[in-house]
Amino acid sequence: MAKCEQCGNDYDKAFEVRFGGKTHVFDSFECAIQKMAPECNHCGCKIIGHGVENSGKMFCCVNCARESGESSLRDRV
Ligand SMILES: [Zn+2]
Ligand SMILES: [Zn+2]
Numbered sequence: 001m002a003k004c005e006q007c008g009n010d011y012d013k014a015f016e017v018r019f020g021g022k023t024h025v026f027d028s029f030e031c032a033i034q035k036m037a038p039e040c041n042h043c044g045c046k047i048i049g050h051g052v053e054n055s056g057k058m059f060c061c062v063n064c065a066r067e068s069g070e071s072s073l074r075d076r077v
Pocket of ligand 2: 040041042043044045059060061064
C-alpha cells in the first residue's frame with residue numbers, strides 16, 4: 001500500500017505522479033496539487049492549468065504576468 005507523501009494517508013487508491021524523473025505518491029489530487037503545483041508569482045494561487053512561464057517565473061494567467069510587468073505574453077493553449 002502506498003502512502004500519500006503530502007498528508008501521510010495510507011490509501012488503497014493512491015496514485016503515482018512522475019515528475020522530473022521522480023515518482024511521487026498521493027492519495028488525492030488535492031494533495032498532489034498542494035505538493036506539486038507551482039505558485040503564481042503574482043497572486044500566489046496554485047497553478048493547475050497550463051499556466052504561463054516567462055524568464056523562469058510562473059504565473060496562473062497572462063493577466064497576472066502582465067500585472068507583474070511581463071509584457072510579451074500570450075495564453076498557452
Ligand atoms: Zn494526501
Ligand atoms: Zn495569478
